[in-house]
Amino acid sequence: MTNQKITLELLQKKKVAQEKIIMLTAADYPIARLADASGADIILVGDSLGMAVLGLPGTTSLTLEEMIHHTKAVVRAVRRALVITDLPFGSYQLGPQQALGSAIRLIKESGVQGVKLEGGRNQADVITALTGAGIPVIAHIGLLPQTATLGRTYQSQGKDAAGAQILLDAALAVEAAGAFALVLECVASRTAALITSKLKIPTIGIGSGPGCDGQVLVSNDLLGLTQGHTPKFVRQFADLSRQIEEAFTTFGSQVRQGEFPAPEHSFTASEEIEKLY
Numbered sequence: 001m002t003n004q005k006i007t008l009e010l011l012q013k014k015k016v017a018q019e020k021i022i023m024l025t026a027a028d029y030p031i032a033r034l035a036d037a038s039g040a041d042i043i044l045v046g047d048s049l050g051m052a053v054l055g056l057p058g059t060t061s062l063t064l065e066e067m068i069h070h071t072k073a074v075v076r077a078v079r080r081a082l083v084i085t086d087l088p089f090g091s092y093q094l095g096p097q098q099a100l101g102s103a104i105r106l107i108k109e110s111g112v113q114g115v116k117l118e119g120g121r122n123q124a125d126v127i128t129a130l131t132g133a134g135i136p137v138i139a140h141i142g143l144l145p146q147t148a149t150l151g152r153t154y155q156s157q158g159k160d161a162a163g164a165q166i167l168l169d170a171a172l173a174v175e176a177a178g179a180f181a182l183v184l185e186c187v188a189s190r191t192a193a194l195i196t197s198k199l200k201i202p203t204i205g206i207g208s209g210p211g212c213d214g215q216v217l218v219s220n221d222l223l224g225l226t227q228g229h230t231p232k233f234v235r236q237f238a239d240l241s242r243q244i245e246e247a248f249t250t251f252g253s254q255v256r257q258g259e260f261p262a263p264e265h266s267f268t269a270s271e272e273i274e275k276l277y
């Protein structure tokens with residue numbers, strides 16, 4: 001890994017060179033620091049932080065202010081990766097003017113380098129307006145968590161020819177509108193590979209098979225910090241929940257048994273203090 005700052009051009013070159021693009025999510029300073037040090041290309045302040053970090057039932061209640069708050073911490077931590085933040089539900093659905101206002105606020109107040117938004121052809125005018133104003137955009141199609149609760153279900157997409165065609169059209173529309181990358185969530189592997197082969201911009205898959213130009217997972221899922229259900233497409237690369245629980249339990253029992261703090265964790269005072277007893 002080089003220390004070269006990740007740019008949109010570099011991501012484009014990685015697609016051409018068939019070098020995989022790595023994206024990780026982060027919502028706070030320590031995780032962003034570690035993700036950046038690991039060599040991730042893109043760090044996403046994804047609105048999955050609503051569930052992963054804030055304990056919310058979904059993403060729809062997240063506000064722009066909350067996304068700005070988390071993004072500020074992430075931006076402070078990252079030296080090399082490109083930082084992108086999700087425009088939360090309700091901050092761009094009213095159209096290009098609202099999207100521009102939200103994205104400009106996000107960029108000015110947090111220092112983030114670009115935004116991600118959910119939608120295909122229906123968001124093309126928004127993507128055109130944002131990129132026209134010089135704001136880098138990642139589009140996101142397939143399973144769309146922001147609207148999954150509003151009628152659609154959490155199901156994989158593009159399993160038959162008609163479904164694949166709809167997704168391909170959406171992908172081509174967001175590329176034409178100026179998106180510099182595309183997240184494919186829960187898209188059938190062959191469809192994701194087909195879309196990847198037809199686009200000039202890189203695709204980043206989550207639950208969309210190995211044929212994408214890059215991969216993303218929610219960091220809490222891959223670190224084993226998610227309690228309860230994790231989606232089928234997640235591989236857990238660590239079991240931090242167990243390690244953290246063990247550390248907390250050991251701290252508690254060592255305090256109760258007088259083993260902690262030990263002399264090396266304590267500060268000494270002069271002998272005179274004895275007189276005050």
Ligand code: KIV
Nearest residue numbers: 025046047048183216
């Ligand atoms: O919110 C998020 O973390 C995302 C990723 C799953 C791509 O959108």
